[in-house]
Amino acid sequence: MIVYIHGFLSSSLSVKAQLTQRWLAAQGREQEWVCPDLPPYPLEAMQILESIVQDAKEPPHLIGSSLGGFYATVLVARFRLKAVVVNPAVHPGLVLRPAVGLIKSFYGDQQYEFTQAHLQELHALDLPAPLYPEQILFxxxxxxxxxxxxxxxxxxxxxxxxxxxxxxxxxxxxxxxLDLMDHFFRD
Structure with missing residues (x-):
């Protein structure tokens, strides 16, 4: 299973998520693609991702983009999974300070209220350095x-x-x- 974790305000409709799905389908591996549409709220997003990991029959591989790269890094620390992080957000509790307020999804018209409390959730998840660095391809x-x-x-x-x-x-x-990522997962 490959779990694609999209970035802040993105979705399973993002270009990279769709490219990953099509790439797996071209290899007859479409059943391996999982890409949940995550809310912009960090604790809720992590609950969804942890549930996917815990329910998987075997440890999934993670591809995380931007904020998804941050989440993937946290999941590696918690479950010792393999992950590829693509242009990952580093210390997103600081990076996303300008997003506090009413925000809109990139895919659709859904609006959210992103608060200081959500920034604190990101700070609480943040790691001083990645654990199990040998499991991560940056x-x-x-x-x-x-x-x-x-x-x-x-x-x-x-x-x-x-x-x-x-x-x-x-x-x-x-x-x-994509082939290189797959090789990393299989090594």
Whole structure:
């Protein structure tokens, strides 16, 4: 099972989630794709993700993008899973301070109230460094216009790393690295 964990205000309709689903389907592995539509509320999102992990017949592999990369890192620490984190959010309780207030999903018209309490939930989940760094492949594009790639590089310094010149927060070469991610999971 591959659990794709989308970023803040994203969904299973995101480009990377859909690329992952199509890539698995092309290999006859469509039943391996799981991508829950997560609420923007950290504790609720983590409850959903932990339930998926605990209900899985075998330990799932995680692909987390942006805030999903943060959640994947927390899940690795709790369950010692393997994860690929793509342009991951580092210390999102700080990064998402400007999001406090009424926010809208990127996919659909659903609105949410994101509060200071939600930032505190992120702070409570945050780790000083990734646990089990050998279980994490950090992938970053330096052209990320949303997150500071150097913070990610420093935070994930003990993990496997691939850092690419150019790109953007959407991780423009995502399709080109799916085989590599799968190889990491199977190693």
């Amino acid at each position: 992938m970053q594009e330096r052209g990320d216009e949303v997150l500071d790639w150097q913070e990610g590089l420093a935070y994930y310094r003990a993990c496997h790393q691939l850092v690419f010149a150019g790109g953007n927060h959407s991780f423009s070469r995502y399709s080109a690295v």
